[in-house]
Amino acid sequence: MTFNKTALLSTVPSDSHSWNLVFMEFLLNDLGYKVENLGPNTPMDDVIARLERNGCAIVVISTVNGHGYLEGAELARRIRSETNHVDGLYIGGKICTENDAQTIARHSDTLRAAGFDEVFDDSVANSFDAFQTLVTAQLFPAHHLEKRVAR
Amino acid sequence: MIDFNTHVLEQFALHGPVLQPRMGFSDPGLMQSGLDATAASRANTVCTITLDAFTRVNNLKAAQRAIDSASMLNGYPIVNHPAAQTRAMLDQIHARYHLPVQIRHGSPDPLHIFERMVEIGSATTEGGPISYCLPYSRTPLREAFGHWEKACQVLSAGVEHSHIESFAGCMMGQMCDPVILVALNILEGLFLRSHGINTLSFSYAQGTSPVQDRAAVTALQQLASEYFTPGSYHFVGYVFMGFFPRTLGGFCRITGDALGMIRSTGIQRVIIKTPVESRRIPRIEENIAALEYASYCLHTKGVLPDVPFDAQEHTRILDASRRLIEGTLARDANLSEAILSAFDSGFLSIPYCLHPDNKRGAGTVLTANNYYQGFEGERVENAFSFLAALRQNIRTYDGVV
Numbered sequence: 001m002t003f004n005k006t007a008l009l010s011t012v013p014s015d016s017h018s019w020n021l022v023f024m025e026f027l028l029n030d031l032g033y034k035v036e037n038l039g040p041n042t043p044m045d046d047v048i049a050r051l052e053r054n055g056c057a058i059v060v061i062s063t064v065n066g067h068g069y070l071e072g073a074e075l076a077r078r079i080r081s082e083t084n085h086v087d088g089l090y091i092g093g094k095i096c097t098e099n100d101a102q103t104i105a106r107h108s109d110t111l112r113a114a115g116f117d118e119v120f121d122d123s124v125a126n127s128f129d130a131f132q133t134l135v136t137a138q139l140f141p142a143h144h145l146e147k148r149v150a151r
Numbered sequence: 152m153i154d155f156n157t158h159v160l161e162q163f164a165l166h167g168p169v170l171q172p173r174m175g176f177s178d179p180g181l182m183q184s185g186l187d188a189t190a191a192s193r194a195n196t197v198c199t200i201t202l203d204a205f206t207r208v209n210n211l212k213a214a215q216r217a218i219d220s221a222s223m224l225n226g227y228p229i230v231n232h233p234a235a236q237t238r239a240m241l242d243q244i245h246a247r248y249h250l251p252v253q254i255r256h257g258s259p260d261p262l263h264i265f266e267r268m269v270e271i272g273s274a275t276t277e278g279g280p281i282s283y284c285l286p287y288s289r290t291p292l293r294e295a296f297g298h299w300e301k302a303c304q305v306l307s308a309g310v311e312h313s314h315i316e317s318f319a320g321c322m323m324g325q326m327c328d329p330v331i332l333v334a335l336n337i338l339e340g341l342f343l344r345s346h347g348i349n350t351l352s353f354s355y356a357q358g359t360s361p362v363q364d365r366a367a368v369t370a371l372q373q374l375a376s377e378y379f380t381p382g383s384y385h386f387v388g389y390v391f392m393g394f395f396p397r398t399l400g401g402f403c404r405i406t407g408d409a410l411g412m413i414r415s416t417g418i419q420r421v422i423i424k425t426p427v428e429s430r431r432i433p434r435i436e437e438n439i440a441a442l443e444y445a446s447y448c449l450h451t452k453g454v455l456p457d458v459p460f461d462a463q464e465h466t467r468i469l470d471a472s473r474r475l476i477e478g479t480l481a482r483d484a485n486l487s488e489a490i491l492s493a494f495d496s497g498f499l500s501i502p503y504c505l506h507p508d509n510k511r512g513a514g515t516v517l518t519a520n521n522y523y524q525g526f527e528g529e530r531v532e533n534a535f536s537f538l539a540a541l542r543q544n545i546r547t548y549d550g551v552v
Contacts, residue, residue, distance in 0.1 A: 013208065013210070013509075014204035014207070014208055014213070015204065016206055016208075016257060016286070016287035016288060017324065017504050018503070018504065019323070019324070019393070019394070019541060020507065021505060022537075023534060023537065023538055023541065026532070026533065026537050026538075027534040029534070029536045030533050030535075036170075037505060039505040039506065039507070040287065040288070040289065040505060041208060041287070041288050042287050042289075043289075054271075061447055062446060065204050065225060066223075066225045066431075066432065067204055067205075068345050070213075070217070070222065071213075077219065094431075097223050097224075097225055097431060097432050098223075098431060100429045121318075121321050121429055123431065123500035146274065148262070148335065
């Protein structure tokens with residue numbers, strides 16, 4: 001089976017963390033995506049410009065500096081309004097500076113309302129497995145379906 | 152104004168390693184309380200103001216929006232808050248406790264921050280054109296050198312006792328052969344000194360083996376003594392900056408290993424971590440508890456491990472770092488150009504660093520002794536073996552089976 005699916009990997013402009021992006025690149029690669037890793041402190045304009053140039057199967061925003069709830073929402077609104085990207089748009093990591101479930105739920109709602117299909121904050125719950133299941137499902141829809149049927 | 156380097160050297164001679172938090176809050180009242188609590192703690196401390204990420208990337212409008220809407224930032228927006236207010240904070244810490252405050256930021260273009268520091272009479276900060284550009288920004292390396300030249304000149308001309316800590320011992324926080332960390336410290340130190348900064352500190356972040364760390368710090372101390380005037384610098388050790396243990400026991404054990412290595416090498420200043428570090432920004436009392444715990448470890452018999460000296464690893468790091476330093480300096484008579492050329496050709500490179508000006512050829516493996524060692528060539532890891540290496544210290548110190 002050959003895949004020609006590109007994952008655009010990025011973060012929010014104020015976030016300078018890299019390991020999350022390095023790991024996510026390895027992970028998406030291993031899963032079969034061709035990954036374009038835009039690196040830390042990604043300017044929103046770069047993400048928009050990249051999406052206007054070519055389509056991507058999914059856009060993954062990985063952020064851990066606690067500003068995701070502020071800048072992530074703006075980024076999602078811009079992606080949904082300024083580009084033709086209608087496919088998967090996900091954000092994960094640590095989306096705010098607090099780690100109580102209520103605050104995270106509130107900010108997750110805001111991010112979804114802004115245009116993210118799903119929010120994977122893993123400060124409290126392990127949402128990482130859910131993310132993996134989801135990206136795998138997008139790559140191997142039939143396989144995923146079989147697994148679900150088998151369950 | 153306090154001479155930070157002299158202060159640290161004197162306090163170290165009197166009381167052992169000086170302890171420091173990585174504290175920063177957006178609210179001035181909270182920041183003031185944090186400084187007070189650090190200064191008044193039972194540990195031998197210096198204070199910290201860590202700036203927020205918007206200030207770091209010079210997005211002052213975003214910082215202002217956050218202040219206006221009372222949104223919590225991940226640090227103190229020093230340029231947005233009134234200068235007089237911050238100055239009063241520092242003056243109070245000086246008057247009450249006679250302690251210095253280091254401004255920690257992480258900016259590849261720190262001119263706006265250094266200008267504000269001059270305005271409020273603050274002389275002590277950290278970073279450098281390599282250590283605050285490559286791992287933490289997308290600013291072209293050449294531009295970062297230009298920015299830092301200018302900013303260093305502003306700081307050194309504007310205050311007495313300018314002091315900058317090179318952050319090069321913490322590149323990427325983990326998964327880096329100490330050879331690179333040691334060499335970059337010296338190169339960045341030479342840059343800072345050549346642009347007028349009076350005194351320096353050299354950093355080193357705990358890795359996955361205190362034995363390797365001791366070998367590396369000893370090599371760093373030796374090389375620093377060859378390139379810099381005695382008494383004009385000190386060393387700062389960081390408790391592990393990578394994926395951090397999640398349990399209280401893990402925190403205690405990893406901190407103990409770091410402090411054991413720090414005691415055995417004579418490092419004068421320590422940046423401590425807190426048990427909540429892996430989950431969120433620590434509160435004031437969590438910072439103070441961690442400082443006092445570290446102080447207890449350092450001053451109580453039998454708590455800290457003795458870290459053996461691995462002469463072979465020390466020689467490997469010393470020789471290879473020296474080759475990198477000398478090989479870089481030989482490339483151009485101009486220091487900035489020499490360093491830029493070394494990165495451009497891949498002679499210097501930082502494993503896993505995504506910056507466009509860093510050649511991503513080199514990787515890092517964990518040896519059987521848990522030492523970090525660089526390798527060149529084909530990637531051997533998959534996402535999960537790589538993740539396992541990133542999480543090595545969680546395995547070691549949380550004792551997860």
